[in-house]
Amino acid sequence: MCELLALNANTPTDMGFSFRGLSRRGGATGEHADGWGLASFTPGGHGLTLLREEAPAAFSVLADQLAERSPKALVSIAHIRKATRGVVALENCHPFSRCWGGQTWVFAHNGDLQGAIPLGDHHRPFGSTDSETAFCWILEQLEQAGVNPQNPGALFDQLHHCAAQLAERGTFNALISNGQWLFATATSKLHWLTRRAPFCKATLADLPLQVDFSAVTTANDVVAILSTEPLTTDEHWQPFQAGESLLFCGGQVIHRSRHGVRPVPIPARSQPAPAHEVP
Template identity: 80%
Template sequence: MCELLALNANTPTDMGFSFRGLSRRGGATGEHADGWGLASFTPDGHGLTVLREDAPAAFSALADQLAERSPKALVSIAHIRKATRGVVALDNCHPFSRSWQGQRWVFAHNGDLQGEIPLGDQHRPCGSTDSEAAFCWILQQLDAAQPDAENPAALFELLHHCAAELAQRGTFNVLISNGRWLFASATTRLHWLTRRAPFGRATLADVPLQVDFSCVTTAKDVVTILSTEPLTTDEQWQPFARGESMLLIDGEIRRRLQPSRKELQSVQV
């Protein structure tokens, strides 16, 4: 399958250090060599840059440049791919991006979903992955429910239930953002870590690289990192519970939801 990475912060922050660790798993220390992507929203939440390649991140000059100098953002999402559904092609590389209610949304998924996901004509995938089809299906549900696009709490509730329903088809570890908030949900594997003052040192697990965050932050900074597997060896990463969803804004976890008993019984592991 694939690996996910996201950043949510209260001040524009680059994801270079974390992305350096993730990219090494894209063909060097890991088997996720079928493509990669990095999406970063501008700090105002309106602009979006998405860079993708259908090649191993570990040996990509562009990925290496981003690890050295990634965009500063309040929300960034990255992905390295191990193809299980859909050929190795640029159209099948995450993160995927779509417009909804005048907003740009970004989506990245780790897992396999069984069966054909029912889609209408409004939202159609460009590639052949179950992941992009799931993204289109979620947008369909949003169209049908018509939640307030400016209300993160209402969107969070709906996205949580969408994630639980898709998890009935298999494994659905997912990251979604519109640049103002970050939604995350996990069927199996996802970890989180919040960095805040007093900041300390962190050492990557996949690269002999250490950073002293006290030298590059202020006392007011709050940054939460989410990753499929912990990226550092000397920090306290926390696992998501099975079926748990989180809403993050300005680096803080604002909402957490566990699946209902019925939803939990339906989740496949």
């Protein structure tokens, strides 16, 4: 299986500290040594920096450089791979990216999906993973449903519906973003936390490294971090429930639901300020 990492914030933020911890699991403290990738949207959400290698992240010079100087973004997604479907090759490394609805989309997956996933002609995988095939299928479902890519509520409903269908095929822990918001879903394992004022110190679980976030943030910063397994030892990580999907914008949860369960109401304080709402 693989491991996921994502960031969503209300101000351009780098993911270097978290990516450093994740990288150690890519061949040093973990067995996910079959490739890695990091995708960061430019602060406006229109451009994308995507770097991937079919090598262990723990021993990669490029991954080390990114941990030192990762791009600042409102949304970043990273992945370390343990190959279960598809050979060890660059085209099978996550995250994957595609264009749909005039936007660039990024996707990463942890899990195994059984059976052939039917695809149309518009979106086809370049590699041989079930993950990339699922990504192509999701984009086709959005297209067939006629979802407006500028409507986060409608997108959440359709993505959650797709997640429920894919979960019937196996394990579907996944991240997807268009650079404006971050959709996350889990059937087995995914954790998240929100960093906001008053900021504290955090210590990595896989490396003796600590950061005092109060020294590198402002009082207005809000940052959500998602990871397959908790990356730090002294922060409160919340586990996803089985079948749960969350939509993040501006570092906060704006939509939440579970397969077969009525949507969970979000407390008023968790709603992003109008300035950070997706138009």
